[in-house]
Amino acid sequence: MATQANSSKIFHRPELARKLAQQILHVSPTSASSSGVFLAAPRRTGKTTFMRQDLTPALVASGALVIYVDLWEDPKADPSDVIVTSIRAALAQNEPALVRLAKGWGLGGAKVGGVEFSLDRVGLGKDVSLVQALSALSETSKTIIVLIIDEAQHAITTSAGNDAMFALKSARDELNSNQHGLRVVCTGSNRDKLAMLKNSKDQAFFGAPLINFPPLGAAYVKWFCDHTDDLPARLDPDMVLPLFERSGHRPEILGAAADELRFDFALEDDGVNERFLAAVESQIAAANDDTMRVVHSLTPIQFAVLCVLAAAGERYAPFEAATLEKYRIAANRVSGAETAIEFPAVQGALVALQEKSLVWKASRGVYAIEDIGLVDLLRNGGYLDGL
Numbered sequence: 001m002a003t004q005a006n007s008s009k010i011f012h013r014p015e016l017a018r019k020l021a022q023q024i025l026h027v028s029p030t031s032a033s034s035s036g037v038f039l040a041a042p043r044r045t046g047k048t049t050f051m052r053q054d055l056t057p058a059l060v061a062s063g064a065l066v067i068y069v070d071l072w073e074d075p076k077a078d079p080s081d082v083i084v085t086s087i088r089a090a091l092a093q094n095e096p097a098l099v100r101l102a103k104g105w106g107l108g109g110a111k112v113g114g115v116e117f118s119l120d121r122v123g124l125g126k127d128v129s130l131v132q133a134l135s136a137l138s139e140t141s142k143t144i145i146v147l148i149i150d151e152a153q154h155a156i157t158t159s160a161g162n163d164a165m166f167a168l169k170s171a172r173d174e175l176n177s178n179q180h181g182l183r184v185v186c187t188g189s190n191r192d193k194l195a196m197l198k199n200s201k202d203q204a205f206f207g208a209p210l211i212n213f214p215p216l217g218a219a220y221v222k223w224f225c226d227h228t229d230d231l232p233a234r235l236d237p238d239m240v241l242p243l244f245e246r247s248g249h250r251p252e253i254l255g256a257a258a259d260e261l262r263f264d265f266a267l268e269d270d271g272v273n274e275r276f277l278a279a280v281e282s283q284i285a286a287a288n289d290d291t292m293r294v295v296h297s298l299t300p301i302q303f304a305v306l307c308v309l310a311a312a313g314e315r316y317a318p319f320e321a322a323t324l325e326k327y328r329i330a331a332n333r334v335s336g337a338e339t340a341i342e343f344p345a346v347q348g349a350l351v352a353l354q355e356k357s358l359v360w361k362a363s364r365g366v367y368a369i370e371d372i373g374l375v376d377l378l379r380n381g382g383y384l385d386g387l
């Protein structure tokens, strides 16, 4: 019932889900996507909603067993624990798989189907590895397993998380060659970060395709206008679409603007569209101002490091001589004076920027801008010119 109520509040994309599911499940011999598929889209644009409400049902309808893991559900937990917990939960719902593992291992614990087995025995470095756990699930369910990892970039911020990704790679190789198959679908809000999971040979999912997840568009805007029928007049989708695009395709901006109008009791019928336009503009400005306030509170060296990283993206090399020169240019520009830049100060600035959640660091020392939207803000403000 709850799902029913929730699902009527969102706009569904069944056709996109069906196509994507097909792509994930039926891999052409000339494609690398049996390695996994990576989907990137900016923050707050509806990734999680789509994965849970549209893609999961489409995969299930095609006969797949879906395991969904959100690595941001508990940001304090080690990503490896979150992955292991979700695989244990899938096992707990599959008694034949548990019985199979218990018989194979003779492990003590709660009684399942006449044998004893404790789920604590499943995990990295435990009696039952993730490969064995997923193999048991595959053998007993006799169907392809799809593991969806939401905010997958979080996995490579800890060494246990990296280990979990390698364990999943082994499971994928085992299940794809000897069982009913395993597909790993990773999503994330930052393309640069997500790319780190697959670009280097020593990453578990080397070579997997990285796709820009299609944002919500005209069909969503029409649905939104149809569902704001409590306003005195109907919103015009042709006027709302460019506003939605300018808001970075974020449904919450439109939602907050509509709420502003709902509480404006003096609002007249013929002023609705103009008033909505102004409300969206002010929501966009407020969101940007909020981010820029944090940026303007940085020291010159922190600001310089942020801008140079934003400009370089994947090519960022924090401690190279050429990068040092760029820090100097950026810091001089903001402070209006000659600023000496030394490595310890850069190191300190990177730590401070991580603490302010502006910069993100993978466990092997590679950096990225936390929210890719900030790069556009800095670029539009002219702060990245010449860097």
Ligand SMILES: Nc1ncnc2c1ncn2[C@@H]1O[C@H](COP(=O)(O)OP(=O)(O)OP(=O)(O)O)[C@@H](O)[C@H]1O
Binding pocket: 009, 010, 011, 012, 042, 043, 044, 045, 046, 047, 048, 049, 050, 189, 216, 250, 251, 252
């Ligand atoms: N298809 C949709 N129909 C209606 N509202 C939506 C839809 N998709 C997303 N939203 C709304 O947009 C907001 C962000 O959605 P969601 O959490 O799915 O995005 P996300 O990209 O996963 O965000 P994050 O980057 O924080 O993980 C939520 O308030 C959600 O209700």
Ligand SMILES: [Mg+2]
Binding pocket: 047, 048, 049, 150
């Ligand atoms: Mg999400």
